Amino acid sequence: MIAFTDIVGMDLAKQALMLLAVDPSLGGVVIPSAVGSGKSTLARAFSGILPEGTPFVELPLNVTEDRLIGGVDLEATLASGVRVVQHGVLSKAHGGVLYVDSLSLLDSSAVSHIMDAMSRGEVLVEREGLSEVHPANFMLVGTYDPSDGEVRMGLLDRIGIIVPFTAQNDFRARKKIVNTVLGKRDAEDTQDELNMLKGLIQAAREQLPHVSITSEQVQALIQTALSLGVEGNRSDIFTVRAALASAALAQRSDVEEEDMKLAIKIVLIPRATRMPEREAEEMPPQEEPPPPEEPEAEDEEAPADTPDSDAESDEEQKDTPDMIEELMMDAIETELPDNILNISLASKKKAKSGSRGEALNNRRGRFVRAQPGEMRSGKVALIPTLISAAPWQETRRRDKKMAGRPKTALIISKDDVKIKRFRDKSGTLFIFMVDASGSMALNRMRQAKGAVSSLLQNAYVHRDQVSLISFRGKQAQVLLPPSQSVDRAKRELDVLPTGGGTPLASALYLGWETAKQARTKGISQIMFVLITDGRGNIGLQAAFDPDAVKPSKEDLEKEIEALSGSICADGIAAIVVDTQMNYLSRGEAPKLAQKLGGRYFYLPNAKAEQIVEAALSF
Amino acid sequence: MTQTETAAKKRTAAKAKAGSDEPAIQEPKKAAKPAGKKKSGLAFPFTAIVGQEEMKLSLILNIIDPRIGGVLVMGHRGTGKSTTVRALAEVLPFIDRVKDDIYNRTPDQYLEGEDARKGRKAIDPESIRTEKIPVPVVDLPLGATEDRVCGTIDIEQALTSGVKAFEPGLLAQANRGFLYIDEVNLLDDHLVDVLLDVAASGKNVVEREGISIRHPARFVLVGSGNPEEGELRPQLLDRFGLHARIITILDVAKRVDIVKRRREFDEDPDAFMKKYNREQLKLQKKIQQAKDLLPQVTMDDSVLTDIARLCMNLGIDGHRGELTITRTAHAHAAFMGDKEVTMRHVRDVAGLCLRHRLRKDPLETLDAGEKIEREIAKVLGEAEAV
Helix, strand or coil: CCCHHHCCCCHHHHHHHHHHHHCHHHCEEEEECCCCCCHHHHHHHHHHHCCCCCCEEECCCCCCHHHHHEEECHHHHHHHCCCCEEECHHHHCCCCEEEEECHHHCCHHHHHHHHHHHHHCEEEEEECCEEEEEECCCEEEEEECHHHCCCCHHHHHHCCEECCCCHHHCCHHHHHHHHHHHHHCCHHHHHHHHHHHHHHHHHHHHHHHHCECCHHHHHHHHHHHHHCCCCCCHHHHHHHHHHHHHHHHCCCCECCHHHHHHHHHHHHHHHCCCCCCCCHHHCCCCCCCCCCCCHHHHHHHCCCCCCCCCHHHHHHHHHCCHHHHHHHHHHHHHHHHHHHHHHHHHHHHHHHHCCCCCCCCCCCCEEEEEEECCHHHCCECHHHHHHHHHHHHHHHHHCHHHCCCCCCCCCCCHHHCEEEEEECCCCEEEEEEEECCCCCHHHHHHHHHHHHHHHHHCHHHHCCEEEEEEEECCEEEEEEEEECCHHHHHHHCCCCCCCCCCCHHHHHHHHHHHHHHHHHCCCCEEEEEEECCCCCCCCCHHHHCCCCCCCCHHHHHHHHHHHHHHHHHCCCEEEEEECCCHHHCCCHHHHHHHHCCCEEEECCCCCHHHHHHHHHHC | CHHHHHHHHHHHHHHHHCCCCCCCEECCCCCCCCCCCCCCCCCCCHHHCCCCHHHHHHHHHHHHCHHHCCEEEEECCCCCHHHHHHHHHHHCCEEEEECCCCCCCCHHHHHHHHHHCCCCCCCCHHHCCEEEEECCEEECCCCCCHHHHHEEECHHHHHHHCCEEEEECHHHHHCCEEEEEECHHHCCHHHHHHHHHHHHHCEEEEEECCEEEEEECCEEEEEEECHHHCCCCHHHHHHCCEEEEECCCCCHHHHHHHHHHHHHHHHCHHHHHHHHHHHHHHHHHHHHHHHHHHHHCEECHHHHHHHHHHHHHCCCCCCHHHHHHHHHHHHHHHHHCCCEECHHHHHHHHHHHHHHHCCCCCCCCCCHHHHHHHHHHHHCCCCCCC
């Protein structure tokens, strides 16, 4: 294993992990980084700088609910006849590190359990006749590839540090350096360095209670959180803790500007929902901040200057020393533009390399209840089987046929056998792709918005989800990631820009990617609802290379055909809703439907309800 | 209701099926806590929570009158939703229950329940001993299985002694107390079904593994969640008496205060608890006084008329809206030490009672709270003033 000290670069991530080692109450560190970059190396090396004996538990993505939370240890229970409890992964990580690779691919029920454990510091086990509380106070270290999808905000909110995604994180290139360096170094040096680092962290832990932070400093941090539109109060606490830990690492007893800068960089900025400009402090806080998921998309359009700045914030400014504010702004400005560029870079790289191999199909569902069944027809639910057999043991023992059996043996008859029934919780994901180009766009968008809202109103019944992709100009854009929330849909679809070219291929590609991500999260049924006249005129390349030569009509058609074929082969259903007036149509939309193996609906002046009806009828 | 009927049918069927060698059903005598379950660490004191008055008030009103029907707390992440609910336990009053009763029953309920079971001698009411316990707060985690929620056969007893004993679930523990579900909008459908059934009937009926048990399960349902994570099933939404909304505090001074108190608590929980002890006791006493005052609180018919008009103008279906406002306003008046409910009390709680009962219009831009406030102003004839 490569030691923590041998890893070159990744300075910010390393710093973040060291702060966590100093103050585990920071909750954890999330490191977004490109796939295959060896990001897990760093996370695993982290255990090397923690005190001896600190648990380090890696969470497999396909973990089942009972392994995660804990439950009955079947073998031991059978052997002893007394219920024996087996602790889950969450409680095994107690006092140490829970490491999750590909955090964004973890299924949503597992995420919920982790969130719950993190907010309680313990796991409540109320399963299969068990009622226990297991301590589960752990640091969560998670790595993920942003192009695999987003991590649920609720979980990120409980994790103190999010390392901003920068080119630095992609240390594929640095691996080489690591290797060459390793060749020259001897193990003793490494060990010495590691020991030194451990000593440093230990000293910092002891220093931590003696570090103080002034009220002005706390206020400045909170002010920054406000102007960045960070949701909730947890981040305030994390920022303060990070600043204190940073000062402790430097063996200081006071928090200084550099500590605050670091705290802002790794706690607040990654959660920003808007970017303040120089005058940003004068901005009154927004009631409903825009979503934090897509800072790269929001930034250019974020209403940076709201005219009604008021006297109240001027007052607040007086309270905060100017110098600190300057520093805050520096931290923000030097950090931000880079990240934004790099986030979009990640998806570019991804898009060019094409498909990432087949989507995982882990339709495991959720163990709901046990039902009588054949031993071989499914997973045997042992406890319910035992429960049903237990009361009859004495009666059966008295039975002559069983006379030869040892007294302690359990007599289980065929009727006792219960098998586990799983339920695939997820319903259908409807991915709306709305043509926002041209003059009819406004109308189409309104209809799509209505259809999305209306589908979501009823989504709870089937656990359906809805996503919306709009395409216009050079490339398509996910306006609403798969969601069940009416509130969120309403908010995110509030402003819908229209006009420009028709990047149909880009929309199909993005839809396909969204579908694949959803599949890895256990949503199996996916339906595309395309609201378009089917006349794409912008190629895929345009999204990544503004100077790309405009492809010929034939090329465009080939692109669409190839994409449609793959989408169809992945078992994604599709309907194409054509809202164009008849006399304008040149028959592209029916062709598109055919290529996708879907159905074509001609609904000029369609009402939202008609679109919903069409989508549900399929 | 239909679900209750189905359950009842199943029960009869189960009885018919039961053969002659059916092992005896025995109930555990003690409400012993299962092994391994221990009280978790100190909770942040309720009175030290900064802001979020709406949520705090709705919880308190539910303690004063549990018939209000619980509260749903929805809002932003990291705003202290679960901290507040978990802090509640410390300010709750005490209740009397039959000693060691696993269902927390009152002597009357106990008599009713035990007499109903055939083949038993009538119990002498004099022989029942009671004890005082704090109002229970039971946490229902998302990963709970149905058998732990409803209760099931005690497998250890069954295996070792062949006796079918009932091991009560969380619903039994929550009787006459609070049942709290964090991330309630993510709760599995089959558990939601169970909850709806029990909440409607106030009884938990267990028909499984050859056990047939019926016990009272009346609790104040408290749910919390973030609306961005998903929607709540409408039937469940409707079950909640109150709906408190919670948003990120934007006041810097308050946020500084939150951070300070949190740090203080983390550094020395015991000292922090001590610091707030007086306020905690004061609140607990105030709640108890309100509970005692509640039966004496009256409301003029004119206020009731105004409430009805308000609900009508807002287009609220059914009568649960009026009923909830009336009860909640009574509790609120009692909490303020008033013996007479006025429109001022109604105004304070109308948003809480009605927010989730308004028809959902996807294109509505006006906030539900504002809409309710506007209608109240109209009902009070203040429309011009607003």
